[in-house]
Structure formats: structure tokens, C-alpha cells
Amino acid sequence: MANRIDETGDARVAGDPADTHSHRRLRGTLGVWGIVFVVVAAASPLGVIGGPVPLGIASGNGVGFPAIFIISTVIVLLFAVGFTALTPHVPNAGAFYSYIGKGLGRVTGFGFAFVALISYLALEIGVYGLIGQGAQALFSSYGAPDIHWGIWALATLVIVAVLGHRNIDLSRNVLGVLLIAEVAIVLVLDAVVAFTGGHEGLSTGFLSPSEIVSGAPGIALLFAFLSFIGFEATAVFRDEARDPLKTIPRATFVALLLIGVFYTVSTWALITAWGDSRVVEQAVADPSGLLPGATEEYLGAAGLHIVQVLFVTSLFACILSFHNVVARYVFTLSNRNVFPASLGEAHKSHASPHLASGIDGIVVLVFLIAGIALGLDPVMQFYTWLAGISTVGIIILLIATSVAVLAFFARQRRRGEAEVSAWRAFIAPGIGLVGLVAVLFLVFQNLPTLVGGSTPIAIGVVVLLVAVFAAGAGIALRRPQVQLD
Incomplete structure (x- = not known):
């Protein structure tokens, strides 16, 4: 009987029951807002x-920083035009590597699959340092030991x-x-702040233009763009979406x-709260x-206490989101025969990637134990080193x-066979690409x-990402049976 490949990448014999490989499919009821929350x-x-x-x-x-958020939003929206135009042609939940593979080939796609996996994993692990220190400071402020x-990170x-x-629906509810x-x-x-007018009136x-280009607008663009990391994970949840094409x-x-709107407005309000004449000095x-x-x-x-608590829960939500993304990358790659097939099995009841x-x-546990044993500072070392890997990796993936x-x-x-307009296929993604390359240049310049502040670690980040890409591409070259879809 002829074999075919289903949407999970599994070989299926024609005529088999539809649920033959249901243990390798994720299920969920994510709609637009469910994915948006995640x-x-x-x-x-x-x-x-x-x-x-504040760093920006x-x-x-x-005080010109809010305008930089507007520019960053435009860049990522232009990227998203091309990204979503290609979505109907990518019938699986591989996200970046599947999209890259469609345009640049199977070997290149798998190379970037490994870059994506290490980038998201590094950021997930790094944020444990932030939440550990944040929880420590929060509870200590209330008189706790x-x-x-x-x-706190292990908890x-x-x-x-x-x-x-x-099931992803539970995570969606918590994150929501x-x-x-x-x-x-x-x-x-x-x-x-807007109602009271701040200390010196509403910031303008x-x-x-003179304020927007003052100081170091390139550094401002870098910090603004880094604030968007995570938006591109929408396609990872394809199999758990109700109608993925829409x-x-x-x-x-x-x-x-x-x-984009939230960052722009809230940055403007924070500047207004302190006043244009003193906010930079305070920052x-x-x-x-x-x-x-x-x-x-x-x-x-009361508001201060609420913000302190929600700052910690915000970090928790960030970790949970990236944990879900990493698990689905491992799950999908396992169903492409890159990792052990057992990691590509979904839970019988929850339809979740439980083994992945x-x-x-x-892996997170190993890194946390190592960080604790080595006495690393949770922010200046544990977080920043790992975040550097993620920053470079994800921007390269976008490019x-x-x-x-x-x-x-x-x-x-x-x-x-053109199916989409020139705007969606070439103009928007082309302009977005120029912006992304500029951002990558700034990242390398300030890595x-x-x-x-460590040049050796900066070099190590680049070497690691190159090695990871080579590993993924090498597996694809040695194992031609490994397919993207």
C-alpha cells in the first residue's frame, strides 16, 4: 500500500483509520485570543x-524612546506580512524551521531548527534567574526569610x-x-498619569525629530526590538488551533x-510620570x-505592592510560554525522526507533548543546579549570558x-503560480528584511x-549558534529520510 505523510510528518499507510497516529497529534481549542495570550x-x-x-x-x-517603539512595531509588522503569506504553504507546526525550509531547502531548514530550539531554550532557562531574584526580593520585602x-527558581x-x-488549554487559561x-x-x-498630566505636563x-535622533537611537532600537521577542511563536501552536489558516x-x-501600542503608550506615560527634564537622569x-x-x-x-507581585507573575508567564514553545519544537522534531520517536508521542488524555x-x-533543572553550584549571579551572569544567545539566535531566525x-x-x-500580491510576497518582507539586518548589526555591535561586558562570551555565543546550525544541517545531510513535512 502506498505511504503518505500526514501533517505531523508521520508516515501513514493509505487507507489506515484517521486516528492511527492520533498519539502523535496535539489537540487544543486555541482561537485567536488563546494564541494571543500565550x-x-x-x-x-x-x-x-x-x-x-528604562534601559532604552x-x-x-x-524622551524620544516611544517613537522607537513605533519604528520597531512597523518592522515586525512588515516581517509578519510575509510570514503569514507563507503560512498556508506550511502544513505543520514547525514554525521557523518549516518556513525557512520551504524557501531555502530542507538542510538549511533543519539547521535553523536547531538554532530556534537552542534560542528559545536559552531564554526560558535565563528567565529562571530573573524570577528567582524577583521572588527572593518580593518575599523578603514582606519579612519572609x-x-x-x-x-525559588526550582519551585x-x-x-x-x-x-x-x-493540555495547552490549561496553560492558556493561566496565562490569560x-x-x-x-x-x-x-x-x-x-x-x-495621563489624567493628572505628570510633573511637567504630557511628554511631547x-x-x-531632534529628540528622536538624540543620544544613541541605535541602542534604543535594540532595546525596543528585544522587547518583541516571542511574537513569532504563533505558528508553533498550529496543531492546537481551531482553524490554523485563519x-x-x-x-x-x-x-x-x-x-506595539502597549509599549508605546506605556513608555510615554512612564516618561510623563517623571517629566521630560528628569526622566533620563533618574533612569x-x-x-x-x-x-x-x-x-x-x-x-x-497598594499599587506598588501589586506591581511587585505582578512583576514576578509576569516572569512566570514568560517562562511558561517559552516552555510550551520549546516542548513543541522537541515534539515536532521527534516526529521528523530527528530526536527519539518516543518524544513525539502525545499524552493519551491531555493530548499534550508530555514527554517533550x-x-x-x-534540561532546565541541570542548568539551574549548575548555576547554583557555581554561585552565578542570577541576573548579571545566569540571565544575561543565556539571553545573549537567544537575542542573536532569534533575530537571525527572523532574517x-x-x-x-x-x-x-x-x-x-x-x-x-503567484497566489499573493507583490506587497505580501516581496515589498513588505523586503523592507522588513532591511530593518532586521540593521537590528542585527546593532546587536553584534553591542553584543x-x-x-x-564580556567579549569572550560574546564570541562564544556566535560560535555556539554556528555549531548548532551545523549540527542540524549535518543531521539532515546524513539522513535524507528526515523530512520537513
């Missing part, structure tokens, strides 16, 4: 307003492992609640627009205190995906700073 939670909106935003104000272009950050891992074992709470408190702060710096494109654009002196200071002044002690999720948890979109539709056009 993806926006990965972006950690409250964490961005409390972290990269301090070392970037000061000063427990080591590693204990978080247990909760994430339980949720990752279950946490996301609504963190966004709500920031929007309340935005509204109060983002409207002034849901994924809609969720991608909704997530991007929500994130340079104490970047981590910019958001708490504004919150306490405009929302009182478990492997992810074990490769843009190139793949252009290559795929160029072949279609030559064959007379030592991103990884704690």
Missing part, C-alpha cells in the same frame, strides 16, 4: 516596562512542569489571567499591534526603580525567514554589553 505573555509586558524600557531611556534616545534565588520549575504536562492582571495595572498607571519628546495570521497581527541613576517609583507616586503603596515537556524540564519568504514566492512567480 504569545503576548511570552513578551512579558510588565517585565519590559520595568526592564528594557537611559542609554538610548531619552531570605531564601536563595535558586530555591517555579515544578509548577511549570505540571502545567506543561497538561496573569496577562490581563499585569496589563491592567500598567494601563491604570498610564491612565492616572516622541514627536520631536487563526495564526490573525493572532500574529493582533499580538503585534497590542504589544541612568536607578533604571530598576523607574517603574516602582512612578507607581508608588501615582497609585500609592519533561525533557525540557530536565532567514524573511529571505525564505522572498525565495519561495520568487520561485512561484517564475513558475507562473559584549548584552552578555555582561
